[in-house]
Amino acid sequence: MNLDTLNPSQRRAVERTEGPVLILAGAGSGKTRVLTTRIAHLIDKGVQPANILAITFTNKAANEMRERVEETVESDTKDMWISTFHSCCVRILRKDINKIGYNRSFVIYDAADQVTLIKDCLKELNISDKAFEPKTVISYISGAKDKLKSPKQYKDDCAGDPRMSKIADIYSLYQDRLKRNSALDFDDLIIKTVELFKKNPEVLDYYRSRFRYIMVDEYQDTSMAQYEFIKQLAMGHKNICVVGDDDQSIYGWRGADIRNILEFEKDYDDVFVVKLEQNYRSTQVILDAANHVISNNIERKRKKLWSEKTEGEKIKIELAENELEEGRFIAETIIDKVQGEGRKYSDCAVLYRANAQARPIEDALNRAGVPYNIYGGTKFYERKEIKDLIAYLRIIANPQDDISLKRIINVPRRGIGLRTIEKIEDRASLKQESMYSVLLDIDSNSEISTKAKKQINGFVDLVGTLRAIKEVYPVSKLIEKVLDSTGYIYELEEEMKKNQNSMNGKYEEAQDRIDNLNEFISIALEFENSDDENLEDKSLETFLTSVALTSEATEDEEPNRVSLMTMHTSKGLEFPVVFITGMEEGLFPISRAIKSMKDSDIEEERRLCYVGITRAREELYLTMTEKRTLYGKTNHAIQSRFIEELPDECIEKLYMGKRELTYTKSSYNILDKYTKKYMNSMNREEVAKKMNATNKNENTMAEPEDIKLGSKVYHPKFGVGTVVAMAGSDVTIAFENQGIKKINKEYTTLDLVKE
DNA sequence: TGTGAAATAATTTTT
């Protein structure tokens, strides 16, 4: 293995193979290269591939890593585990989960299944889903699981808080129901593995002696549960190498615990720390900007990126009139780059905070004839027809899965109505068994009409036949059989015929669905023919697992197109030219983070900004608007604090001459106070009214020169507000119940309000 | 079981 091409830090990270190692890898510092070289180096030193475990977060990263290792290493890498947390845990659980009382052919529930199950639980507990939003409940439960809290512990923690202990009750029931359905959710995959290890030391011992060298990528994104999982495996030999960048931790809201990386040195003794600070991606200007912005965060490990590319274009900032103009500016600039500077469309990426921002940008690109790929949106596996089909497959694999059963028992319609389903459900929960077993014994059920019984028996026969077929047919054939024998395809074809001449789009919709189902068959065929060692077993269960653990739609990524995506999605990618759009308070940082009482929320937004900036190799554009229409309301926009945090020498404002407002640090402090005070109070209007009433009499008319940043003023029409920015005679005022407005103080009578 | 009006909410999403 030739290590000469590595820089000294990279080399140290590779060569230190024994004991705990923490690699703090800044953006673009050659992290993946270090990781793959390290694996190659281990094998060079005589370590068996089977003794290596490399964990990533995404399938994409895992595949990439395996490919690159295979390129560099001669020996067979089949026995080396390079996989995501989740698929690694599934692999372990499929073998031994029966030891903790679960069925080995468990199914994996995705977010939508979780919602359905939670709704069922709420119903059973007689809790309205208005008071307890299923999604919110799930996020609490998921949070509890990320912290390895059992329903019982959670309940204890919540003692005294009626609302939270209700959630604990739901959690408890939810967990029971999962088990009864032989189902695990994504979080369970991790925590059940931890549980398995805890209760069966011999299983843990096996994996401990097997995985003598462990590597974890994107360590800043690990949750408490994932941390524990790794710790269990690494205790003993302690040959654990974690790689991450605390500055790029942007998934806190998903349970990632930044403390895992910040406190790694406390958790393991004698940690060898390596900082990779040389960046091979961006110009120094871009890095200076990124460094400067991120230095505003308190909670972080110090680190400063530098580059040998000292030259570099300044960061261009554009202020557009509104979001349509913003899009137009981007489209025009890209066309210039392509036609004038020989760039390719694929060199450019447009990043935004929220998917909703994509629309006007798409619009502008379309108008200008700029080709683009958009990432995000509805996933392939989330489409109705695909979910229906998967539900059938799940029932075939695991009839205990009530959620899937309910989904398809009457799809296509076969006359099993809601009332009947309810009766079956009641009976099932009474007998504490699955709905399917109630169906098997339906004839002995006196509550069900003869007609319904007939339908149900037909359904049971259908599923029974398919279950028998499963044993002898490959997955793709089984799927065809399902689509055929259930009449699913037939129904869609009928739908097409019916709407052949109508313009309501239903014809196309049905056609689309059939196409998707065919696409799914191709995926199954691909699975059957793949020689991926994770998928050596070609059973239906393995197929379903691989589908559950893959979210990526088989996107048709056309070459040479501009990329449109959120900043979250852009993590790990790089582009010569990057546009970050919507640099406005409330959008980025997003208002919820501003309103939040936790400073850490703003810090996470700032890290996201850091991620966005460091995607750019050569040129970076930041755009914002004067007025933005959001949710049908047009508001005066305020420049994002992250713009103010950029060093002056790095930026070039393209909008000079347009009405420019100056924002200082104190503008944002005032704004924060204002936002927290009024947006969070339940009766914001009342507060404002009260203030109006009490202050009015004591107000003094303000001379224009009296009005300063932070002044509290009274406007005859808009009421009380606070000055957040000024430029010439233009003042931006945050009104307590009229939002933010820009006003000319020379022409408006403003009163100064006494505090 | 299906339609349409009315209400309602509106980040980010590696698995």
Add this chain to the structure above:
DNA sequence: TTATTTCACA
């Protein structure tokens, strides 16, 4: 604004 969901009624 828009997408989704709910509820009333046929």
